Amino acid sequence: MQANVERSQKSQAHEYLENFQKSPEAWNKTHSILSSPKTIAEAKLFAATTLKGKIIYDLDQLPRESLPSLRDSILALLVSFREGPRPLRTQLCVCLANLAIQMLEWKDVLGQVGSTLWSSAGDCILEFLKVLPEEVTEGRKIHLSEEDLSARTKELLEDNATRVLGLLNQYSRSSAAAASNPRLFECISSWLREIPAADVVNSSIFDIIVNALSNDAAFDAAVDCICTLLRDTREVDEYMEVIQIMYPRILSLRQKIAELAGSGDLDAYKGITRIFAEAGEAWVVMIARLPADFRGLVESILECCGRDQDRDAIALTFLFWYELKQFLTLEKYKQARIQYADVFGKLVDVMIKHLEYPTPVDDDEADLFDGDREQEEKFREFRHQMGDVLKDCCEVITVTECLGKAFDLIQRWVSTYGSQATSTSVPHWQELEAPLFSMRAMGGMVSPEESVVLRQVIPLIVQIPDHEKLRFQAIMALGRYTDWTAQHPEFLQPQLQFVIAGFSHSSKEVVRAAALAFKFFGTDCRKLLEGSVTELHAFYESVLDNLPLDSQEEITEGVACIISVQALDKVYDTFKLYCDPIIKRMMGCANEARTAQDDGPRGAVAGYIQLLTVFVQNIQPYVSPQEENPAVKYCQEILPVLSTIAENFTSSTPILERVCRCWRYMVLSYRTAILPLLPTLAQQLASGFENSRQGCFLWATDSVLREFAIGADYVDPSTSQAIYNFFEQQALAFLRIMNDLPAEDLPDVIEDFFRLLIDAVIYHHQQLLLSPVCQHILSASISALTLQQEPPLIATLHFLRDLLSYGTDHPNSSNFDRPESGQAPPNPPEVQQAVKQMVVSQGEPLVQRVMTGMMFSFPRDCIQDASGVLLSLFEIIPQQSAVWVKGTIGMLPSGSIRAGEADRLMNSVGMRVGAGDLRKVRVLLQDFTTSYRRRNVAPREGLGRLEATRFRFSG
Numbered sequence: 001m002q003a004n005v006e007r008s009q010k011s012q013a014h015e016y017l018e019n020f021q022k023s024p025e026a027w028n029k030t031h032s033i034l035s036s037p038k039t040i041a042e043a044k045l046f047a048a049t050t051l052k053g054k055i056i057y058d059l060d061q062l063p064r065e066s067l068p069s070l071r072d073s074i075l076a077l078l079v080s081f082r083e084g085p086r087p088l089r090t091q092l093c094v095c096l097a098n099l100a101i102q103m104l105e106w107k108d109v110l111g112q113v114g115s116t117l118w119s120s121a122g123d124c125i126l127e128f129l130k131v132l133p134e135e136v137t138e139g140r141k142i143h144l145s146e147e148d149l150s151a152r153t154k155e156l157l158e159d160n161a162t163r164v165l166g167l168l169n170q171y172s173r174s175s176a177a178a179a180s181n182p183r184l185f186e187c188i189s190s191w192l193r194e195i196p197a198a199d200v201v202n203s204s205i206f207d208i209i210v211n212a213l214s215n216d217a218a219f220d221a222a223v224d225c226i227c228t229l230l231r232d233t234r235e236v237d238e239y240m241e242v243i244q245i246m247y248p249r250i251l252s253l254r255q256k257i258a259e260l261a262g263s264g265d266l267d268a269y270k271g272i273t274r275i276f277a278e279a280g281e282a283w284v285v286m287i288a289r290l291p292a293d294f295r296g297l298v299e300s301i302l303e304c305c306g307r308d309q310d311r312d313a314i315a316l317t318f319l320f321w322y323e324l325k326q327f328l329t330l331e332k333y334k335q336a337r338i339q340y341a342d343v344f345g346k347l348v349d350v351m352i353k354h355l356e357y358p359t360p361v362d363d364d365e366a367d368l369f370d371g372d373r374e375q376e377e378k379f380r381e382f383r384h385q386m387g388d389v390l391k392d393c394c395e396v397i398t399v400t401e402c403l404g405k406a407f408d409l410i411q412r413w414v415s416t417y418g419s420q421a422t423s424t425s426v427p428h429w430q431e432l433e434a435p436l437f438s439m440r441a442m443g444g445m446v447s448p449e450e451s452v453v454l455r456q457v458i459p460l461i462v463q464i465p466d467h468e469k470l471r472f473q474a475i476m477a478l479g480r481y482t483d484w485t486a487q488h489p490e491f492l493q494p495q496l497q498f499v500i501a502g503f504s505h506s507s508k509e510v511v512r513a514a515a516l517a518f519k520f521f522g523t524d525c526r527k528l529l530e531g532s533v534t535e536l537h538a539f540y541e542s543v544l545d546n547l548p549l550d551s552q553e554e555i556t557e558g559v560a561c562i563i564s565v566q567a568l569d570k571v572y573d574t575f576k577l578y579c580d581p582i583i584k585r586m587m588g589c590a591n592e593a594r595t596a597q598d599d600g601p602r603g604a605v606a607g608y609i610q611l612l613t614v615f616v617q618n619i620q621p622y623v624s625p626q627e628e629n630p631a632v633k634y635c636q637e638i639l640p641v642l643s644t645i646a647e648n649f650t651s652s653t654p655i656l657e658r659v660c661r662c663w664r665y666m667v668l669s670y671r672t673a674i675l676p677l678l679p680t681l682a683q684q685l686a687s688g689f690e691n692s693r694q695g696c697f698l699w700a701t702d703s704v705l706r707e708f709a710i711g712a713d714y715v716d717p718s719t720s721q722a723i724y725n726f727f728e729q730q731a732l733a734f735l736r737i738m739n740d741l742p743a744e745d746l747p748d749v750i751e752d753f754f755r756l757l758i759d760a761v762i763y764h765h766q767q768l769l770l771s772p773v774c775q776h777i778l779s780a781s782i783s784a785l786t787l788q789q790e791p792p793l794i795a796t797l798h799f800l801r802d803l804l805s806y807g808t809d810h811p812n813s814s815n816f817d818r819p820e821s822g823q824a825p826p827n828p829p830e831v832q833q834a835v836k837q838m839v840v841s842q843g844e845p846l847v848q849r850v851m852t853g854m855m856f857s858f859p860r861d862c863i864q865d866a867s868g869v870l871l872s873l874f875e876i877i878p879q880q881s882a883v884w885v886k887g888t889i890g891m892l893p894s895g896s897i898r899a900g901e902a903d904r905l906m907n908s909v910g911m912r913v914g915a916g917d918l919r920k921v922r923v924l925l926q927d928f929t930t931s932y933r934r935r936n937v938a939p940r941e942g943l944g945r946l947e948a949t950r951f952r953f954s955g
Contacts, residue, residue: 010509020366021050022935023063030054034077041085048091055098057934060898067103074099075116078124082117093128097135101142101152104486110160114167126171126183129164133157137193138665142357143931161194165203179208180219189221189228196197198231198242210249213256215273223271226250226279232426234282243283247297254300261307273304273313288327291336292817298324298343306350312381314354318389321347326394337396345398348438351386351393355434357469367627386442394445402442403453406435410460421465429467436461436473443480448487458491462498473501475510479517482524495940496521503543515551522558526565528766533562541581549607556611560618571621571812572630578636579615582608585665590645602652605645609658612638618663625714635666636677643684647926660688661695664703671707672714678704682726690733695752702731702756709763725766728773730756735776739953743784750784751792754799761802768797769831771807775952778803778842781949784850790859797865800846804872807835840875847873847884848891849948854929855892855936863926878913878921885909885925 020026033039033047034714054061055070062070074096081089098107110129118126135152135171146151164251168188172179188200188209196387200206209229212222231248233239253272260269280301287294295521301317308314315769328337355377358368369376381831412539413432420427447452461474465506478495485492499521502514529536540559544552563574586608593601616635623629641658649655663681667674682704690695696761708715708723743750760768784796805811811827841845847870854866873881889902907929912920 001069002432011598016530017046021053026050026823027062027083030300031073041088045085045088045091048088050093052091052098053094055095055102057931059099059102060143064105067099071096071106075484078117078128079229082124089124089790093131094135096128097132098142100132100156100911101136101149102144104152106538107155109156110163110167110825116642116723123181126181126187129168130183130187131195133190153425157194157485159595160190161495162199164191165195165199165205169203169205169661170203170538173779179732180215180218182211182218185209185212185221185225185571186898187769189225192225192228192232197229197239200229200377201242201245206245206249210246210253213253216268219268219271222516223275226275229283230275230278233341236283236285243286247279247283247294247951250275251296251300254296254303257300257303261309266312267309268318269308270313273301273308274316276304277316277586280317281323284320284323284327287324288336289341295339295343298340302343302347302350305354315382315385318385321389321392325396329395341397341493344393345405346403346436347404347503348390348393348397350436351390352406352409352438355383355386356430356439357433361429383437384441387438390438390441391445394442397791399442399445399447399454400450402454403446403450403457405486406438406442407453407457407460409435410457414460418465421467423466425605426465426467426470429465429470432464433469433473436464436470440473440477440480443477444483444621446484448484450484454481454484455488455491462494468505469506469509472507472510475513479513482517482520485521486525486528492525492528494523498860503546508548511547512551513552516903517556521553526561528563529562533559533566533576536562537577540578545585549610552611553614556614558616563615563733564621565617566844568621568623568630571619572633575615575619575631575634576637579612579638582611583638584853586612586645587641590648591634594648602649604653604660606652606654607657609642609645609662610954611667612642613658613662616662616669620669623673625672629670632666632673632677635670635674639663639666639677639680643680646688647691650688653694653696656688656694658690659694660685660848661692661722664700667700672712675719678719678723679709682723686726686729686733689730693737693746694750695749697754698730698734698756699748701727702752702759705756706759706763721767724767727756727764728771731760731777735773735780735953738780738783738951742950743786747787747789747792750787750793752783752821754781754792754795757799758795758802761799761806764830765806765811765813766828769803769834774803774834775838775841777840778846780951780953781847782842782846783948785853786857786948788857788859790861793853793858793862795866797869800869801865804839804869804876806831807839807876808832808872837877840880842922843873844878844884844887845880845949848888850946851888851925851929854926855932863930865920867926867929870925871918874913874918874921878918882906882909892932893936897932 020029030047030051032907034044036052039047058069074092078089078092078096081092096113112123113128117128121467127836136157142149168184168191172184174281178184188205200209206229209222209225211216215222229246230250233242236243237624256272257269257276262274263269276297280297282299283294284647287298290590301320305314324340327333328340360368368637369379390402410432413428413435417427417432426432447552458478461478464474475498478499485495499514499517502510502517505511505514536559540555543555547555550859562579565572566574589601589604589608593605596602616631619631621629621631641663646659655661656702663685666677666681668894685701685704688694689701704723705727708720710717710720712720731753734749737749738746738822783794784792786791787796800813806827809827809832811831813825850866850869854863858866870881870885873884886902886906887904889897907926908924909921911920912924
């Protein structure tokens with residue numbers, strides 16, 4: 001469709017074409033388009049694609065006696081288009097392959113296709129042979145029974161594997177052009193699903209594949225073919241003889257590494273690297289078992305890494321180094337680890353060298369990638385991947401040796417260029433920044449007991465020149481060694497001063513790095529900084545308003561961790577010392593936001609509430625149940641403030657979400673200690689939800705429901721009952737809202753409500769399932785299934801599965817219900833009966849909504865859960881569920897299902913129900929709805945009798 005056409009016209013055209021593709025008239029029309037010499041190529045490609053869909057999904061629209069004519073016409077079209085265009089030829093080959101799969105009476109498929117195409121359309125038969133195994137493998141979309149598909153697979157593939165290899169061998173020797181035809185190697189790759197790798201390697205065709213690497217046109221296809229062969233030899237004990245033949249041939253390609261590295265052909269270099277990397281991955285067990293014999297392969301992979309100046313191919317080797325590390329770190333392969341130690345040492349050198357930023361041609365430090373932002377982002381991501389390889393090296397040759405290499409490079413730079421560095425110029429800074437980055441990458445591997453390198457390198461790091469990228473990397477590196485610093489307090493102050501100085505840097509990136517590093521120092525060195533909490537408050541106040549929100553949260557987490565280790569009698573005072581100024585800022589912005597025209601002040605209010613939440617998350621002093629929790633004492637002070645904010649900003653989603661998040665973490669952090677605040681908190685959650693209709697209040701309610709569930713520690717039954725009553729109040733408010741507004745206006749609220757219900761069913765199932773409100777909740781869930789957004793649908797379907805499980809003998813119960821034996825208690829008969837009664841009264845509309853969604857509107861990721869709901873219904877009342885399914889199918893739009901299809905399905909369902917094989921019923925219904933959906937689109941005039949009714953509630 002042309003770009004200048006209006007969207008509405010495009011939509012209409014798309015809908016017309018979609019309906020055309022599924023109509024019976026499309027058979028003749030597509031053939032006419034493909035046969036006409038006047039039709040443009042784009043139209044012919046559309047026709048071929050349509051024909052493919054018709055053969056896959058709608059072949060039963062044709063009488064069986066017409067299938068030979070269809071086959072012959074496709075063969076004739078392939079002869080006509082033997083010269084291309086290739087996409088069209090490929091689609092026709094796919095058509096023929098899918099026809100061959102379904103046309104069971106066509107026995108000599110390869111013989112007839114070969115005799116028709118071999119002499120006049122050689123590339124066509126190669127293309128057909130290539131797609132045939134692929135289409136058979138994807139045979140689940142074909143309308144054949146499992147038995148027929150299995151038998152047809154054997155006929156078309158297994159029984160023809162030897163014949164196909166012979167044909168390809170014969171073709172490859174027919175001419176020099178044939179021996180370098182990329183289609184030949186694509187065909188071999190495809191048939192390696194069926195042809196044993198040993199048969200290929202032991203034939204002359206293997207030499208042809210390897211020799212094709214010298215042909216530019218065939219290179220890529222030959223690489224793919226060799227890599228497919230290599231993957232087939234992963235079971236090394238089974239393929240030892242094959243590996244013995246392949247290994248010297250693969251190793252003979254090593255000379256191509258230097259040759260291609262110097263040629264400037266990046267794609268070819270990636271191809272040769274891929275071959276060596278795939279060989280390494282396939283034979284990694286042999287490399288560990290026989291290090292002397294396979295050292296050449298490992299050195300070749302290392303050479304591929306070292307010569308990759310453009311850093312485009314090296315990533316292909318990363319998985320190999322990881323898998324080799326996994327073996328070498330086992331005690332069983334200790335000797336191999338010793339023998340490969342020098343290789344991994346060289347790998348560290350290579351990786352650190354590749355970490356270097358490029359040197360700008362015109363000395364423009366501000367633009368190292370010539371304005372190519374995509375390349376810059378790719379380089380940043382690539383560095384982190386190389387960092388993972390460095391971690392692998394640490395495990396093989398010890399972290400001390402790897403750190404030592406980085407330290408040597410830092411030391412070398414300091415002795416060579418350190419004296420030349422000034423405040424405005426740092427020569428060859430790339431050679432210093434790369435080892436700093438490597439140290440940052442390896443930080444997670446270093447033990448706090450490391451005593452060789454870090455004592456020497458950290459004093460150097462805190463003295464590096466003031467260059468933006470150097471300062472950034474140095475601060476980030478220090479932030480990775482805070483665990484070590486916590487065990488070596490004499491190194492803390494110089495590092496902390498270096499990090500704090502970063503907050504005054506002109507670079508925003510350095511400031512962000514400083515905030516992140518400060519968080520780590522506060523988290524890991526909190527005990528060492530316990531006495532500095534008051535002094536740090538002045539620093540915190542001085543920098544907070546100058547930081548972006550993410551950095552504000554990070555520095556706040558750092559100081560909150562330090563507050564968390566204060567003596568119990570100091571927690572309240574320090575909590576208040578840090579948070580009162582935030583409350584003051586927040587209230588100032590709130591007053592401004594009430595009259596502001598833009599969202600800035602409201603965003604600031606939300607940000608300050610988030611900082612309060614960070615404090616609440618991290619300040620969790622241990623207090624016995626009999627004592628007052630000082631953190632809860634401060635929360636009691638700020639709860640009215642947060643309530644006032646919520647009451648005054650009922651239309652600001654960001655503010656309400658942050659308030660609810662803060663309340664939620666009060667519950668999660670202090671659990672039963674929050675009990676004195678519960679009445680006020682529950683009242684605010686209830687009124688907030690009713691006034692704002694925001695789902696975040698339900699999300700916060702969920703945390704209260706879970707923490708004070710029946711059977712939870714230190715929770716008495718009366719409290720749990722009060723919490724359940726509060727939940728019912730929220731549920732009734734939701735039902736009223738859903739009565740007032742259609743489901744499509746409430747997707748987020750619906751998602752939050754049904755996620756809340758999932759926990760209600762698990763932790764308060766007996767109260768909820770026996771309550772009259774549950775009938776209305778089930779009705780609301782059926783109405784929610786009319787949505788098309790995935791998150792609310794997933795939440796609703798999960799709720800339904802949990803709810804319906806209580807109609808069976810194996811409910812989805814919580815751990816609170818499990819005695820010490822670990823066995824779930826029996827489902828009470830009255831609960832089981834209550835669920836069955838709900839299913840009897842509302843099962844029919846539920847089946848209709850679920851099946852309608854599966855056939856027309858549910859996103860793909862919802863289908864499994866939807867079929868799980870149907871399975872649960874069949875487990876509860878199988879016979880009646882079958883009746884509801886039959887009734888739903890009978891309400892489908894006229895002509896949308898094939899003659900006899902509904903009867904065949906219901907007969908199969910009846911047989912499975914009778915045999916008690918209900919899981920097979922689930923598969924049958926899922927296959928039916930998937931097939932129906934592929935063949936039909938929802939009618940524009942609506943679904944008629946399957947159209948959903950609006951949810952109503954008068955409670």
